[in-house]
Amino acid sequence: MTTRKRQQNILKNEKFGEGFYTLTAVLGLILLAFEILIYRRTIINPYIPISIMLVVGSVAFYFNRKHYKKTYLLAGNFLPFIQHLISWGSISCYVFMATNYYLADNKTTEYKFSIKEKNSMSGTKGHRDERQPLVTIDYFSFEKELVFRYVDTDKVNRADSVTVVVRKGGLGFDILDKYDVFH
Secondary structure (H helix, E strand, O other), rough: OHHHHHHHHHHHHHHHHHHHHHHHHHHHHHHHHHHHHHHHEEEOHHHHHHHHHHHHHHHHHHHHHHHHHHHOOOOOOOOHHHHHHHHHHHHHHHHHHHHHHHOOOOOOEEEEEEEEEEEEEOOOOOOOOOOOOEEEEOOOOOOOEEEOOOHHHHHHHOOOEEEEEEEOOOOOOEEEEEEEEEH
């Protein structure tokens, strides 16, 4: 193979690598947003999904850092590590959370808990002043925050207990099917 053809192949591979890394990063960010929505409905210690992201992202970085740095002509390790964390860590965390969520049992169980604490969080963009109420419950020695809609603010402020309907997830972590407040 001539030198010119070799250089063309290297350029073609670098272009493919750039596109591949961009695609996985964008996919990872999109799936991270969905994973957060699933996390809100799952009763799981936050260290588990964070650990999955860190471990898988670190392993992917370890095995792929040389190719990534060669593709982008980088000297440091920070950007390659962050990219692998965002792409492979987020993708694997979503797969874990989605497996638990979508493979959950159909059998539901209802529990009643007293509200430990009430708080609120800012609303969505354009509705920041419409604070969403949230309550904290002690779910069998696990602290879980339940977020309600803005229109439920008065109902949440008057309530002192929560009814929670759960299903057993595919990987053993409980899924919040529905929840409501009462007094």
